Amino acid sequence: MKRLDKLLSGKKILIMGAANKRSIAWGCAQSMLDNGAELIFTYQNERLKKSLNRLVQDEDRLIECDVSSDESIEKAFGQVADRFGKIDGIVHAIAFAKKEELAGDIMNSSREGYALAQNISAYSLIAVAKYGIKILNDPASIVTLTYFGSERAIPNYNVMGVAKAALEANVRYLARDMAKYGVRVNAISAGAVKTLAVTGVKDHGDLLRLSRERTVDGESVTTEQIGGAASFLVSDLSTGVVGDVIYVDKGVHLI
Numbered sequence: 001m002k003r004l005d006k007l008l009s010g011k012k013i014l015i016m017g018a019a020n021k022r023s024i025a026w027g028c029a030q031s032m033l034d035n036g037a038e039l040i041f042t043y044q045n046e047r048l049k050k051s052l053n054r055l056v057q058d059e060d061r062l063i064e065c066d067v068s069s070d071e072s073i074e075k076a077f078g079q080v081a082d083r084f085g086k087i088d089g090i091v092h093a094i095a096f097a098k099k100e101e102l103a104g105d106i107m108n109s110s111r112e113g114y115a116l117a118q119n120i121s122a123y124s125l126i127a128v129a130k131y132g133i134k135i136l137n138d139p140a141s142i143v144t145l146t147y148f149g150s151e152r153a154i155p156n157y158n159v160m161g162v163a164k165a166a167l168e169a170n171v172r173y174l175a176r177d178m179a180k181y182g183v184r185v186n187a188i189s190a191g192a193v194k195t196l197a198v199t200g201v202k203d204h205g206d207l208l209r210l211s212r213e214r215t216v217d218g219e220s221v222t223t224e225q226i227g228g229a230a231s232f233l234v235s236d237l238s239t240g241v242v243g244d245v246i247y248v249d250k251g252v253h254l255i
């Protein structure tokens with residue numbers, strides 16, 4: 001029998017949502033590389049490709065995918081299969097809402113802004129799973145990223161909190177329905193970290209400070225720590241974890 005000496009040796013993982021070195025997706029990528037995985041990355045558009053290119057130079061491993069379009073997802077996953085064959089996992093670290101929707105009272109959210117947040121931040125997981133069936137091995141694992149604003153009314157988080165609640169429900173329904181393909185689906189509820197996405201939330205400085213103060217040791221969770229849990233969830237150590245939301249927030253949700 002071939003001896004595999006690292007947790008993720010022999011596993012090919014698709015990382016969706018690495019915009020720069022602060023991205024949670026990049027923390028996941030670092031941990032997975034350390035654990036022996038082979039990685040492929042998707043980027044949203046040419047602008048984000050330039051940014052990702054500073055971190056990943058191998059052009060073959062960079063594939064465009066805008067999750068607002070089924071055609072884009074199908075094409076991207078076709079390219080993944082052509083270049084790398086079947087894969088063993090997908091990290092979905094993607095969310096979006098317009099800045100004006102991430103401020104003030106939720107009564108002022110627009111129909112369009114609400115729908116857009118749902119489309120990019122929650123529905124996209126279903127679309128990724130749907131096209132993912134064709135390129136995922138049996139067994140395989142999908143991991144998405146959520147936030148505590150799905151359960152509590154966090155100031156200004158508004159439509160994104162509602163989208164995260166939908167995302168977590170999607171995880172449960174997908175976990176049920178993807179099981180017949182040997183695919184597990186789980187979410188990590190990450191503590192607040194300063195990324196590009198967070199800066200869209202009004203008064204995000206307060207959100208980050210409050211979140212840091214509520215961790216058990218007064219230090220914010222790091223993207224590396226979130227990545228560690230993501231590595232566990234795509235690994236064979238977590239085959240019993242199905243349709244779950246795992247907190248990686250250093251205890252913020254406890255208080």
Ligand SMILES: NC(=O)c1ccc[n+]([C@@H]2O[C@H](COP(=O)([O-])OP(=O)(O)OC[C@H]3O[C@@H](n4cnc5c(N)ncnc54)[C@H](O)[C@@H]3O)[C@@H](O)[C@H]2O)c1
Binds near residue numbers: 065096120194197
């Ligand atoms: N930063 C936090 O405090 C925090 C906490 C918990 C959960 N999360 C979640 O983690 C995930 C990653 O966000 P992040 O904080 O690392 O920020 P980030 O800005 O680094 O990453 C967000 C990514 O989403 C991508 N994206 C947006 N719209 C897209 C589209 N239409 N098609 C394809 N990609 C698209 C962006 O290109 C970017 O790469 C998000 O789901 C976010 O809600 C973040």
